[in-house]
Amino acid sequence: MDTVMIRQTEPRDAPLLPSVERSAAQAFLQFPDLAWLANGSVQSVEKHLELIEGGASWVAVDSEGLPVGFLNGILTKLDLYICEVSVQSSHQGKGIGRRLMEAAKEWAVSCGCKSITLTTFRKLPWNEGFYKSLGFNTLNESELTQALYDIRNEEIDAGLPIEQRCAMCLHLV
Template sequence: MVTLIPMDGAPAGKAGPASVAIRPAREDEVEALRRIERSAAQAFRLVEAFSWIATGEVQSATLHLDLIGRGTNWVATADGDHPVGFLSAEIAGPELHIVEISVDHLHQGFGIGRKLIAHAVGEAQARGLDAVTLTTFRTIPWNCPFYERLGFRTLDEADLSPRLTAVLDEEAAHGLARDTRCAMRLTLPAE
């Protein structure tokens, strides 16, 4: 399924794509998706405590391929069919868990991330899932506050499922301190 979304509300003075299509990612796009994630990570150069992320590892090709095979890796394309962003997710029980969302640095600020989230939420609803979850940085403006504006709520430690606790623990083992991270959940309306 391809969703064609007109781009409106672009930042003043920035010319973004006229429209963005969201569709399932293809196997031949894996390296393009990895480049997009590397480009998106450049925003972390501005945050001293997390600047190392700009040169860190990105999602593996193996994981991209696995999620493409499961139908839970979507790409945002512009200018024809040129990938400019992606959202990788996995189904975990009754929830869709966002593993990674990245928008190419030059295409940030045009609502592409919001559109990818909306697409993932729609997919979760179509699959009859209960919620969409993710983990992110607590204080970085384009992370936790961004997701809160989209309806996600930050989970307290007591509200974490064993799965989300394990995700946060795994992230901590890879250098993302637990006190800088949070898990978030968007409960989907029951049908």
């Protein structure tokens, strides 16, 4: 079994990350109403480079140094917003997403963040339930920050079924 290492993402990783996200998205094929996401758009190399420069980007690499998963986000004054967590389909279910989240949490604490936020699907097993197992709470409408409202509107514009989405928060202090 390959040993997977988690480290900060480097610019040289960026061209390899869209294929990891495409592979991870194949899991959506299990759900007919979301199957279109399996062939949907992914973060561009340019977006990855931007997030890498911001410092909130980690990659899981195999024994050959090739990316098999990643997590990236945006640091704000008070929190870390997780943009994307993806694990290549052949490496799913091995705890890599959990390890990526732990790296992000440690970093967020060291940066003085008060919380980590994200948006995700409610009923997919690797989404809301997974994040709840890490200590995240699902936010109700009145708890959404302006930033999370804005992200929700972007998700609506991208065609995501908003009734199946939720925002979540992990309080760090």
